[in-house]
Amino acid sequence: MKTHGWFELGGRRVRSVLLVGLFDEQDMAGADAVALDLRADRLENAAIAPETVRAFTQRIGARATPPALFALVPPPLETDALALALSLIVPHQPDAILLSGPTCGADVQKADVMLSVEEAKAGLAVGRTAILALAGDNPAGALSAASFAGKSKRLAGLAWHPMALAANLGVAASLDSMPLPGSLATARGLMLLGAASAGIAAIDWLRAEINEDSVSEACRTALQDGFSAIICERREQVATVNRVLS
Numbered sequence: 570m571k572t573h574g575w576f577e578l579g580g581r582r583v584r585s586v587l588l589v590g591l592f593d594e595q596d597m598a599g600a601d602a603v604a605l606d607l608r609a610d611r612l613e614n615a616a617i618a619p620e621t622v623r624a625f626t627q628r629i630g631a632r633a634t635p636p637a638l639f640a641l642v643p644p645p646l647e648t649d650a651l652a653l654a655l656s657l658i659v660p661h662q663p664d665a666i667l668l669s670g671p672t673c674g675a676d677v678q679k680a681d682v683m684l685s686v687e688e689a690k691a692g693l694a695v696g697r698t699a700i701l702a703l704a705g706d707n708p709a710g711a712l713s714a715a716s717f718a719g720k721s722k723r724l725a726g727l728a729w730h731p732m733a734l735a736a737n738l739g740v741a742a743s744l745d746s747m748p749l750p751g752s753l754a755t756a757r758g759l760m761l762l763g764a765a766s767a768g769i770a771a772i773d774w775l776r777a778e779i780n781e782d783s784v785s786e787a788c789r790t791a792l793q794d795g796f797s798a799i800i801c802e803r804r805e806q807v808a809t810v811n812r813v814l815s
């Protein structure tokens with residue numbers, strides 16, 4: 570697990586992470602990992618969520634070469650929502666959770682404890698599920714990038730979400746090309762520095778609306794800057810990510 574072009578989790582290389590919803594019908598073939606979106610506003614009907622999550626994970630596991638299974642979960646501040654998401658996904662043995670909204674290393678410690686409880690309930694080895702901290706989706710998390718190092722043995726990566734951060738900051742400039750607006754460029758750099766100081770992977774994020782002609786350039790820039798994997802919102806982006814990051 571390190572920066573500069575290589576990220577391995579569960580014995581497999583991860584370059585592309587495809588974000589999908591519970592009822593997403595898009596083809597997931599080719600993605601190194603699939604991140605199931607379990608944030609609170611995505612779980613509109615909690616009563617049917619357990620069966621829906623079960624069906625989704627069975628569909629993923631039935632592939633000849635299953636992708637790594639991640640889950641994008643609510644922020645630590647939303648304790649009840651995070652507990653629900655973990656209770657839904659942990660029994661299906663995800664490789665990692667993608668923890669949204671952490672503001673400092675203590676938030677990763679909280680998620681670590683909550684994961685341990687759910688793993689024990691499910692009869693799984695405590696500590697098996699990695700944490701990828703999506704610290705770059707909020708200003709506090711980006712500014713505290715250095716605080717994540719050494720807080721949990723589960724921590725395998727620091728990710729950022731430029732669109733969420735831009736919305737949080739009220740930045741309306743285009744995110745399709747470099748240079749980024751100053752505040753976003755600073756956050757991007759802090760994520761890279763924080764990941765490097767912790768000896769873990771730095772993970773970039775491609776927005777769904779990015780011009781197809783700009784995807785290759787964005788991937789090359791990410792690789793050159795030291796990102797090891799990229800989260801995609803569209804299946805069409807996966808092949809380009811895999812090719813450029815190989």
